[in-house]
Amino acid sequence: MKFIFLMSMFLIPILASAQDESSFGWMSWTLAVNAKDTVPGQWEGSDRLRAWLTKNSTTTKDSIRKADLYGSRALMALKHGYYDLAFADYEMSARLNPKSRGQVGWRYVFLLRDYARALAHLEAFDALTPNIDDPIDDYSVSYLKGRAQAGLKNYEQAIKEYTVAIANRENRHGPEWVDYRYSVARAVSYLGLRQAQHALVDLDKALKNNPKSAMAHYHRGRALQLLGRNSEAREAYRDALFFVRSQPFERDFYYEQPDAAYEGQIEAALQALKP
Template sequence: MEKLLTYSLSIFLFITAGCHQKQGIRFDHLSDEEKSAKLQELDSIKNYYYQGSRIKQALFDTLMVLDPLNADYLQEKSVTHSKIGDYHVAIPLLEKAEELNPSETLYYYSWLMTNLYKDYEKALIKLQKYDDLTPEEVDYAWGENVNFLKGKMHQQLKQYDQALQEYDYYISSEGEENVDIYVFVYRGITHMENGRYKDALADFEKMLTLYDKSSMAYYYKGITHLQLADTASALEALLHAKTLLEKGYKKTDPYKEVYNEVHLMQVEDKLAELD
């Protein structure tokens, strides 16, 4: 136990030295072989510490001193700063990581802008840049289809024609049987917002044939019927949405806000308007 505490203390002192490099503390006294050995040693233990802990952040600072061209260290350190809202620290780290390794960094960076930062214009720039790296391949950002994500960004910016192009390409390139079925809801919402109500209803019906408990599809189906002045059909669809939401059928995500998310109070307010 004593040896373990001594080892942990020595590691902490070493990585703390890395944190204060800007104050003049360097590793010039180490040979290249010693630096390489120390880098391997610290890299092998970094996952034993909690993300965001003082010692792990200090560890990344030291790793970046020992290996300043490693984009993974920059990106991993940025993750904690993103989660706690230190964007002024996280973004420069990601920009530097992108310079060093655009493919691997943009895989995460473009998704981050899309789903957590909600910076639609910057997200589109990063998604397009990532997509352009492999123009002949279907690309994924943190596991999500790039065209689907681009469609959502264009939709949020009210660039409806571009959004529809991305959704259509996603469906055609992947095949209807392989896509995230919520693409039909998002394409339907885009049609609705663009005044193409019949196309919107067709997409919501498509979704409901695939998953008949989608409160999201029923809600926007009801809103579309209201645009067509079909109050009876709107009421029926909204009541379906309300019932499903009360039973817990709701598109949600524990890590991020869902685009065009539907809440029970939202449906109840719309029903009250009809009354």
């Protein structure tokens, strides 16, 4: 049932948009797909899905389920830019189920850039299991706390949090399994404190795990430049420029990586280093 629901939310719109909605092929396809899938589509962002979520969130007695439904409705509102509605639903979700505060914090970090509020939720979530670096979707809570701290420019705190996230992965699976974005994030915080040598160590580790990362090369260039190693910095920027032009941009579906490097930014850095 859940599979069918997910199908209708995500796959069918993708199939639909793969064809021109004015083509004969699409129109005859709708005739065929209708006969098989009898429930009117509840696409993400649709009035129908919103009505369904609203109805079920008010009728269900189970607070965990209720929190999930509020969370889903909030994400839908957030993606479509209705921040007032999203916020109200996220706060309700957090009140109903303390475990949902991790996900709420995640959304506030990346999709609302509300770092103080995100940190409050993430810390409350983390306090539920103090000695475990719990996962929240595809990130760890410590990494997200680090992101929130970095957003508040508390770089020392951010480094502490990133260190927990990195150490946890290193200890459990080995250094080659550390997400390169975690190493870049810590390096950028080191750069915020002008600790270029520490940053360089992290960026070298990041590049071991993802040699084609434009952002890792770019920030490595910054670290080298801070250390006065300008010819190596130039080389790092050139690598960054090559990868930013030849590789898919470093991003999630909904946001660019906070430490992402941009072509114009790299070009400006190279220009500034010209002898």
